[in-house]
Amino acid sequence: MNSQNKDEKPTNFIRNIINGDLSNGKHSSIKTRFPPEPNGYLHIGHAKSIILNFGTAADYDGDCNLRFDDTNPIKEDIEYVDSIKKDVNWLGFKWHGEVKFSSSYFDIFY
Numbered sequence: 001m002n003s004q005n006k007d008e009k010p011t012n013f014i015r016n017i018i019n020g021d022l023s024n025g026k027h028s029s030i031k032t033r034f035p036p037e038p039n040g041y042l043h044i045g046h047a048k049s050i051i052l053n054f055g056t057a058a059d060y061d062g063d064c065n066l067r068f069d070d071t072n073p074i075k076e077d078i079e080y081v082d083s084i085k086k087d088v089n090w091l092g093f094k095w096h097g098e099v100k101f102s103s104s105y106f107d108i109f110y
Contacts, residue, residue: 009059018060030062034088034095035102037069038080042087054093063096070103 009015021027032053036046057064066088070076081099088095 014056018056022060030057030060031065031096032057032062033065033067035067035069036084037072037075038077038084039072039075040080041083046084047087047091050088050091050093054088054091054095057096058093064093065097065100066095067100067102070101073103 011019018030022030034050034053036042042050054064056062066085068081068084085099
């Protein structure tokens with residue numbers, strides 16, 4: 001029999017680290033990101049990552065960014081960007097602010 005209170009969230013090593021960092025003041029908020037490459041449709045592994053990243057941010061009243069890792073323009077297409085955005089919404093999540101693209105930061109990094 002599980003003695004965990006129904007109102008308590010399950011814990012794991014990630015949540016333990018987050019809880020520790022928030023309680024000791026190392027960080028004041030949670031920020032996560034989901035960085036798919038827009039070169040195809042999402043699969044079940046992507047769905048798990050969406051739920052982990054967006055869900056964890058939501059559980060801690062934090063933010064999750066949707067940042068496309070568009071570093072291979074030959075294989076990428078706006079069709080996949082639109083599809084991924086729809087899938088994130090279908091799973092019940094909203095990203096923080098504007099959608100971001102790695103290619104927007106190339107001038108900063110290179």
